[in-house]
Amino acid sequence: MALKDYQDMVHRCFRCGYCKFTSDYSYVGFNCPIYNKFRLESYSPGGMMWLIYASLVKEEIKPSKHLSEILYSCTMCRNCSQECKFQFNEDIVNVLKAAREEMVDKQLMPPMVGQFLKNVYDYGNPYRELKENRDNWAENTEIKHYEKGDEFLYYVGCVGSYDTASQKAARALGSVLKKSGLSFGILGSREICDGNEVDMLGETGLFEFLKEENTRIFKEIGVKKIVTLSPHSYNALKNSYSNEFEVFHYTQLLRDLIKSNKLDLSGGFEAKVTYHDPCFLGRYNNEYDAPREILAAIPGVELIEMERTKENSFCCGGGCGNFYTDILGGGEDTPSRFRIREAHDTGANIIAVACPVCVMMLEDALKAEGLENELAIKDISEIVNEALL
């Protein structure tokens, strides 16, 4: 919906600040990753609501580049919507998204956001990588292209396709699916961006185009069921695309395959593991159990929860394209470095994730914290793949 559709509620926030915390006060500190880093009121959900009202509704202050930096610093992790105690809580992220649409209309996005969107339009991915290279990650594997009659389309997404660290997860999931006997295939060079970040960044026109184009391709080749590597893709395909496709995040599918004895995990995986909940799987789609059920089914895995977990999980800072735009910047207070320190405090030697964006963000933070010898990041698909006999 457009910002004008929220005109009766955008001023209702009175900046009480509940949105900055976890609701059960189980954590001493702030759970809004943006406020936690910047510490100016403008970088809090309430501050953003007031600035949106002042600039884009009441026109008290002129929309500016700095306003744009503030609005685009948010990773849309949804902690605010979850923790706000008022009836309009669900609309907080929607208002921000609508405000970003206005910034796109006014061409006031930060340069890196503009670049991200242009790259997706020109190349079908934010990295300016050639479309024909999209499935290079699958070379020398048995993963084939989708054919009519395959039960599942394996939708990999941009980060899993092009980011080196995340490609390992893409390959591991392909390998696991092969071993399960499931019939599936990828789109290869025909796969284009799912548009989740494009939508969150406020480029609705491009998002509509991506939706239509992806839907056309899915229909053309007879796709009925889709399994995604990325929770970001899962969120877009499940909640914004036509409901004629049945969409699964891979952890949901693997959980079911394990339960129906289609995967033999008796090879085990000996490690102390802590699990980081991705925002687009957890807070957006309420899936907290499937990844944990998978880890619990692997012999040798000792799961140790972090202080902030499930609904209270702390965002890695990569959402809404920040994995590319880097508007949050560096430094000790970046969300991913906070998260790495929190994981380290558990005594675990593996951080299990279920999202290629989280893999990428946490890998970088691990190096920045100098903890590579004590901790490793692994996607759950990799852990399952290693445990398979």
Added chain:
Amino acid sequence: MGREKSIYNALVDIVGEDFVSNEPEDLYLYSRDGGTTKPRGVDYVVVPKTVEEVQQIVILANREKVPITPMGGGLTLNGLVIPVHGGIVIDMKRMDRIIEVNESSRYVVLEAGVSQGALLSYLRKNHPDLQHSMPEAPSIATVVGNILIRGHGSLSQCGDNSNMLNGMEIVLPTGEICQVGSCSASPHWFGKGPLPDLAGLFIGWFGTTGIVTKASLRLYPRPEKRDMVLFVTQNPDLIPELVYKLTQTRIADNIGMMEQEKPEYMKGYQFTGVIISGDSEEEMDYKRKVLDKIPQTCGDGENKVTLLGEIPPSSKERFLEEPPFAAVAADFRKGGGFQYCAIMMPIEKVPEAWRRGIEIAHNNGMLFQCANQVMSAGHEVMFGYNYSFNRADEEDAERARKAMQETNKLGLELGGIPWKADLQAQKEIVEKMDPNTRELMKKVKKLLDPNGIMNPGNWED
């Protein structure tokens, strides 16, 4: 280089570029709050991490004769941390370390930016047998800010939160770092000590005499069980007697009174809630039995006090949860504006304050809603009038503003004192004040802050 740029650069040198701003968007938020105070200009906002940084900012402000306004949670809703004459707002919330909890002497030493929510979480996790007096304010309110405005909390029968203060560290307006309380002569922050009570130079002064950077606050045993007993009256004249009887029992943690005209069925009823606690069901039952007898001893005939037997669990939860979700009242008008103005007054003035409060609300086209707190053992009452308004509608905001001004005048007329008074009410208090007291306040301010840089415009006549 212009003066503005040179001050900005000096601030960057002190706290780093990430934690100072003169961007209009950032300043916009520090130039207003959720109450009816009209916006006032701010030139810089700075977010220090250490007492040394605060000290450097104060030295800079003295050198440049720039006003500085320290800000905690920014939730007074009376514009107390919106500068009157521009200058620098110091947002203290990055000074967020909880430094020490002394379990045996039951106190916590913390920095000025620690929020109520953070202290609640910290105690639950690390010292589950202890609690602090948690205000009804949203959790982002700071512990120190609440002390400095003499806020109340969930243990108000022990006094307001400034009564629970053991000591403080302050950056004086001239830049010296100073301690008051036992910590000034001892490594321990256990109490104010048998010393001149210098803490009074900073409590209730709204940041005009120094910047508090650390404080020690008393903690209290956390019992295993809590419950609420609710009394209902239909005549505010009964309230003083009821409160007297309740406080004579010495068993309440907290006593609050409220009335609201929305929803309609609540109109005309005064509710008095008593929070009790204990470590066993026997103890709780004993306290309930003592309270059960109260209605028989209060009122007569039609003017009676009724004990409400069954409280809907959702209502009870709202009062018992920590922190209680008092902020729900802010959304009554679905407009993001909330003016909470309170008057500290003797208990016998409550009935008139109640009746005339209803008149003020109705005369200004608003529904009456009050939330009142009995402080200590009934030694005083914080009578709070809530005016929720739509901040998108200037006429509605003006009605709330007018209601607040009339309320403050009423409070003074009744012999009460407006709590966390806005500029207008401060002037009215000062006008009523004994001239020698007024002179004393001026002398204290001049002595401590010779350049008049500390939140100037407040407590001036």
